[in-house]
Amino acid sequence: MPAATMRAVAAVWGQCGIFSPLSAGSYPSPPRRSMSDTPRPVPVSFPEFEPVGTAAWQDRIRRDLKGADPEALVWTTADGFPVQPFYHVEALAALGGAPQPQVRPGATGANWLNVPTYAVAALSNGHAAIDRAADALARGADGAHFDLADAAAFDVEYLHSRLPLATTYVGYSLRIGAAEFVERLLLTEPAGLRGFLRFDPVTDHAPDQAGQLAELRTVLTRTRHLPDFRPLTLNGAFFANRGGTVTQQLAFTLAAAATYLSELPNDTLTVAEVAAALQVQMGLNPNYFLEIAKLRALRRLWATLLHAYGLPAEAATALRIFAGTSTWSKTTLDPHTNLLRVTTETMAAVLGGADAVSVAPFDSLFHDPNEFSDRLARNLPIILREESQLHRVADPAAGSYYLETLTDQLAQGGWSQFQHVQAQGGLPAAIGMVLQELHKVAQEQFQRIADGTQVVVGTNRFQNPQEQFDYNPKKLLRSRDFDSTRAAYPSEVLRLATALHFQRREKKRKRAAVVMLGTHTNLLILQSFMQLLPKEERRAIKASHPEGTLSVLFSTPEGATLMYATPEQFGQFARVVCRVAPDEPGFVPPHLLNADLATMQEAVALFGFKEFTVQGYSTDDVLARLQGR
Numbered sequence: 337m338p339a340a341t342m343r344a345v346a347a348v349w350g351q352c353g354i355f356s357p358l359s360a361g362s363y364p365s366p367p368r369r370s371m372s373d374t375p376r377p378v379p380v381s382f383p384e385f386e387p388v389g390t391a392a393w394q395d396r397i398r399r400d401l402k403g404a405d406p407e408a409l410v411w412t413t414a415d416g417f418p419v420q421p422f423y424h425v426e427a428l429a430a431l432g433g434a435p436q437p438q439v440r441p442g443a444t445g446a447n448w449l450n451v452p453t454y455a456v457a458a459l460s461n462g463h464a465a466i467d468r469a470a471d472a473l474a475r476g477a478d479g480a481h482f483d484l485a486d487a488a489a490f491d492v493e494y495l496h497s498r499l500p501l502a503t504t505y506v507g508y509s510l511r512i513g514a515a516e517f518v519e520r521l522l523l524t525e526p527a528g529l530r531g532f533l534r535f536d537p538v539t540d541h542a543p544d545q546a547g548q549l550a551e552l553r554t555v556l557t558r559t560r561h562l563p564d565f566r567p568l569t570l571n572g573a574f575f576a577n578r579g580g581t582v583t584q585q586l587a588f589t590l591a592a593a594a595t596y597l598s599e600l601p602n603d604t605l606t607v608a609e610v611a612a613a614l615q616v617q618m619g620l621n622p623n624y625f626l627e628i629a630k631l632r633a634l635r636r637l638w639a640t641l642l643h644a645y646g647l648p649a650e651a652a653t654a655l656r657i658f659a660g661t662s663t664w665s666k667t668t669l670d671p672h673t674n675l676l677r678v679t680t681e682t683m684a685a686v687l688g689g690a691d692a693v694s695v696a697p698f699d700s701l702f703h704d705p706n707e708f709s710d711r712l713a714r715n716l717p718i719i720l721r722e723e724s725q726l727h728r729v730a731d732p733a734a735g736s737y738y739l740e741t742l743t744d745q746l747a748q749g750g751w752s753q754f755q756h757v758q759a760q761g762g763l764p765a766a767i768g769m770v771l772q773e774l775h776k777v778a779q780e781q782f783q784r785i786a787d788g789t790q791v792v793v794g795t796n797r798f799q800n801p802q803e804q805f806d807y808n809p810k811k812l813l814r815s816r817d818f819d820s821t822r823a824a825y826p827s828e829v830l831r832l833a834t835a836l837h838f839q840r841r842e843k844k845r846k847r848a849a850v851v852m853l854g855t856h857t858n859l860l861i862l863q864s865f866m867q868l869l870p871k872e873e874r875r876a877i878k879a880s881h882p883e884g885t886l887s888v889l890f891s892t893p894e895g896a897t898l899m900y901a902t903p904e905q906f907g908q909f910a911r912v913v914c915r916v917a918p919d920e921p922g923f924v925p926p927h928l929l930n931a932d933l934a935t936m937q938e939a940v941a942l943f944g945f946k947e948f949t950v951q952g953y954s955t956d957d958v959l960a961r962l963q964g965r
Contacts, residue, residue: 390424397421413626414581414777417745423737431744437734438635438689440653446730448685449478449505449692450717452710453660456484461491468705470498475711476718479505479531481658481694487517492524501525505692507569507658509534511542515551518558518567528562532615532658534569538592541767553600556613560605566615566656568596576619577663578821579778582630586750588770589616589634590641591757595764597645607645612654618690619662620681627681628733629742631657631688636747637754659690666701667824670794670803674698675712682716686726687733693717701822781823795824899940912939 397406409421428434452472454465462482469480480499484490487510499506502525510517514535521529533555537548552568559567572589580588593614601607616634620627639652661678675698685693695716697709720726733739760766784790791797901909910925911918913936931939 390426393422393424414781415583415746415749417749419742423741425737427737427741428735431740434735435636435740435743437731438632439730439734443730446686446689446727446732448690448717448721448727450476450714450721451479451481451505451507451658451692451694452477452714453481453483453694453696454705456482456486456490458485459489460486461489461494463491463494466491466495466498468710472710472714473499473504475714477714479507479692481507481509483509487513490517492517492520496524501529502527504530506531507534508532509569509571511535511537511540515554515558518555522558529559529565531564532566532569532656533559534571534617535567536569536571536592538595538763539571539574539588541764545764549599552596553602553605556600556610557605560609560613566613568610568613569615569617569658570596571617573617573619573660573662575774576621578774579664579781579823580774581777582626582746583749583753584773584777585618586630586634586637586746587753587757588763589618590637590750590754591763591766591770593638593641594754594758595762597641598762608647608651611642611645611647611651615656615658617658617660618685619664620659620685621662621665622677622680624680624684625739625742626746627684628688629739629746631659631685631690632731632733632739632743633746633750635689636743637750640751656691657689658692658694659685659688660694661696663696663701664822666696666698666822667792667795668702668828669824670800671699671702673794678713679716683720683726686717686720689731778821778823785823790823792824795828909939 394406397409406421410418412418452469454469456462456465462484465482469477469482472480482490487508495501495506501521506529508517508531510533514533518533535552535555537545537552542548555567559565570589570592572585572592575585575588593616596614597607597610600610616638618631618634634657635652635655638655639649642652643649661681665677665681666674678695678698682693682695695713697703697705697713699706699709703709726732733743757763757766757770760769763770781790785792785796788796794800907923907925908918910916910929911920911923913929913931914923914926916923929936
């Protein structure tokens, strides 16, 4: 350390009362201090260090990259705006100065509620879910959210006996019968309710919008005397769970809110009362910083929206956000990776300012409710509060160059898309356009996952070829509860369908299977499959892939072959394998064909499918690699 620097450090230490300034090279022992000594404030300055601006950092990056283009470090979000590799104080100047922290008056921290969600099936009285919720409340949960397929069958009196409604935070999601359901709640507990109701006919594009809005107006009128109950919760999570970009989620949620603010007020219900009744449910995905900024941008946009309706800024601070982990990002393959995803999503929720969080069990896609996964999901927010202490500071992202910039970009992009929806007539008139845009971005994500551009750990990268499923793939694929609106779904269908063959192979070693993957899946997996090949061979397989053909996977115990066939070829091939006469009408080729190995090999050779065989890999390994690079 230079002598001048040593003298500067020694001077600061001397001001602390540790020891007096000494010459460089001396190493005295600090004097003993009593526990009762109060540290004196230390004026710290670093006159020897020049301020480092953005240009200096950029020069340093160029030197460190040794001639490589720094622009290669810039990445682009799904919404199309660039994210820089670093941000400096000038970023806040570009925003007109540091925005005000998003802190409610009188708040001393970020106090969120841990509210697990329980699905209640049609015709069920909900007793099992209520018992699970009561047990969770005794073990660290702060409330319960019931997603009701049949609100009329739900036993409200039993709920009240296990979870006293006047003192327990309880949320309810339903699609019909909101007024009648709320009336039952009020009759069961006249003293009051805590929690919320999610009845959102605009987002759920329910029929009879006028009748549904009238029913919702009745609900708001009956509950406006309950300060701890939010009867109008928007289903913003719908857009996250369909693969929407962040700005789409913000814009479409605002559009639904604008509809309620415009349509619900009447002579007896003011726009201020409607705004006070509103809460927003948002779904969180694993993109950590974007998700933090998303919730912060939502609050900023909320203030802008309410201002347009003539409401003061104080009204915007009353917004409550109920954040849940999304289904879009979850996988059935290597499912323990979902634990890492929900951790990232929950941290983003609480740091972004959510008032309540709901963490889904990591195996909820394919397992019935169980104590093990319920406990892990319930304990995650508890760890973030009690061990990580994330509740100590309100809006910890305030002042961050990166997060403030992201928040501003998302707010501007969300408002622009919101205006676009409103120009199309708003919701529900523009619901067709909204669903088309969601479908478009979902298909783009499917393509990025198929070609390896977008990584899903355990599914298209770093797979476990020896993974043993602890569920029945056949039962899962045929289940109406299997969520097909997820990013990893096309890849999972490939693996799970072929797993059926593996199960049969264990019983009959000399059998083979052909899986018809179809034209759509063909396009999705073609680029992934070609990642296995040297570049010169990729051109050959692409040239042998006529437009409109089917992808067919031929699996034997020793290897796997990806083939292409016209629909007519595959139909004739299926008749031969299934021993169906050529002139028999009404035959529909099955997607999965099984036969003894010799018959299948002979049929494949006979029909002359175009093929490319992957050498040197087991069937299991090839199937895993089909989904990765």
